[in-house]
Amino acid sequence: VRHDRPVHHDHPVLRELGWDDLLSAAAAEHPTATPARVSRGGRDGLLTVETVDGARLARLAARFRRVDPTDVPAVGDWVLIGDETVDGIGVMDVLLPRRGTIIRQAPADRGVDAQVLAANVDVAFVVVPLDLPANQRRLDRWLALVWSAGVTPVVVLSKADEQPEAAAAAIDVEAGTIGVEVIVCSVVSGEGLDAVRAHLAPGRTAVLLGASGAGKSTLANALLGTETLATGAVREDGRGRHTTTNRELLRLPGGGLVLDTPGLRELGLWDADEGLAETFGDVEELAAACRFADCAHATEPGCAVRAALEDGSLTAERHESWDKLRREQAHLARKQDLRLRQAQQRTWKTIHKAMRDHPSKDR
Numbered sequence: 194v195r196h197d198r199p200v201h202h203d204h205p206v207l208r209e210l211g212w213d214d215l216l217s218a219a220a221a222e223h224p225t226a227t228p229a230r231v232s233r234g235g236r237d238g239l240l241t242v243e244t245v246d247g248a249r250l251a252r253l254a255a256r257f258r259r260v261d262p263t264d265v266p267a268v269g270d271w272v273l274i275g276d277e278t279v280d281g282i283g284v285m286d287v288l289l290p291r292r293g294t295i296i297r298q299a300p301a302d303r304g305v306d307a308q309v310l311a312a313n314v315d316v317a318f319v320v321v322p323l324d325l326p327a328n329q330r331r332l333d334r335w336l337a338l339v340w341s342a343g344v345t346p347v348v349v350l351s352k353a354d355e356q357p358e359a360a361a362a363a364i365d366v367e368a369g370t371i372g373v374e375v376i377v378c379s380v381v382s383g384e385g386l387d388a389v390r391a392h393l394a395p396g397r398t399a400v401l402l403g404a405s406g407a408g409k410s411t412l413a414n415a416l417l418g419t420e421t422l423a424t425g426a427v428r429e430d431g432r433g434r435h436t437t438t439n440r441e442l443l444r445l446p447g448g449g450l451v452l453d454t455p456g457l458r459e460l461g462l463w464d465a466d467e468g469l470a471e472t473f474g475d476v477e478e479l480a481a482a483c484r485f486a487d488c489a490h491a492t493e494p495g496c497a498v499r500a501a502l503e504d505g506s507l508t509a510e511r512h513e514s515w516d517k518l519r520r521e522q523a524h525l526a527r528k529q530d531l532r533l534r535q536a537q538q539r540t541w542k543t544i545h546k547a548m549r550d551h552p553s554k555d556r
């Protein structure tokens with residue numbers, strides 16, 4: 194049976210929420226289901242979704258309890274809600290295909306799973322405050338994460354009003370991030386807000402990423418023109434207070450959507466070797482002095498780590514915790530590689546299938 198595209202798929206509100214023909218085609222086998230976009234996370238499988246009729250609660254279907262956590266509907270995802278209800282609440286039965294999905298790998302020292310930070314985004318604003326010393330390496334990690342999701346990153350240097358040398362700082366960041374747009378921004382002076390808005394056409398979704406206290410929610414409020422999101426002053430040491438605790442997708446008055454995220458407490462694998470170098474700088478330095486670059490610090494001759502252990506300049510405890518973290522990280526890296534390869538294989542299978550099903554006219 195071949196269904197034509199259901200009439201409700203052409204609803205203008207769906208388009209404003211980011212709906213497109215690919216989603217419509219993917220949803221065509223469920224012509225009576227209601228398309229909805231997840232706008233807010235929640236407890237016990239109850240999420241807030243946006244539909245043609247506005248926001249409402251929806252429940253995750255039971256089968257999502259048994260799948261990989263990254264395959265469960267997350268904020269930004271498109272889902273289909275069936276006709277049945279449980280306690281008067283509709284059930285999200287189908288997760289529609291994603292694009293531009295930013296997934297954080299699990300923190301190295303915890304038994305937790307990878308996490309979808311934002312689904313179906315077109316552009317990612319990596320917010321970096323200008324009033325703190327730049328951390329190019331950390332920014333590189335953010336950019337790598339965004340690129341690897343197939344999303345275009347834009348660096349937003351926030352709080353320009355707090356930095357008299359804003360222009361010089363921006364030049365430094367630009368020099369270190371070739372090919373990425375850098376916007377100098379201040380919600381106090383309004384500088385850069387138009388450049389940010391230029392990325393937000395109707396139906397387009399931007400995610401705000403960056404450390405706690407960077408100014409993500411403040412920027413979202415400026416784009417919204419209202420104080421919808423809570424914001425919080427940073428601490429004496431410049432660190433944020435983790436004011437935002439839930440991902441949230443918001444429609445902007447001029448069209449487009451913005452997805453605010455909490456500043457990450459732990460950065461996960463993609464930041465893990467920086468964390469390792471910072472936490473175990475002394476041991477890493479020793480390891481760098483080993484004769485062989487790929488020294489496993491076991492039986493190799495010229496191992497500086499073992500030498501330090503033997504002469505007592507490195508304690509057994511410190512060596513052990515370094516070694517443990519290092520092994521967990523290597524394990525995660527292998528897992529991530531495998532996931533990436535599997536995801537790529539899935540993508541190619543879909544593309545090849547689409548090419549078979551829709552051969553172009555001139556072939």
Ligand SMILES: Nc1nc2c(ncn2[C@@H]2O[C@H](COP(=O)(O)OP(=O)(O)OP(=O)(O)O)[C@@H](O)[C@H]2O)c(=O)[nH]1
Pocket residue numbers: 351352353354355378379380381403404405406407408409410411412423424425426427433434435436437438454455456457
């Ligand atoms: N002067 C100045 N302060 C800003 C600007 N943008 C944000 N801030 C301040 O920075 C602090 C942190 O802002 P938030 O928007 O809460 O930061 P966040 O990135 O959402 O932080 P989390 O929700 O914790 O991840 C607040 O006190 C804001 O008022 C700006 O352009 N200029």
Ligand SMILES: [Mg+2]
Pocket residue numbers: 409410411423424436437453454455456
């Ligand atoms: Mg916030």
Ligand SMILES: [Zn+2]
Pocket residue numbers: 480483484488489490491493495496497498499
């Ligand atoms: Zn060694």
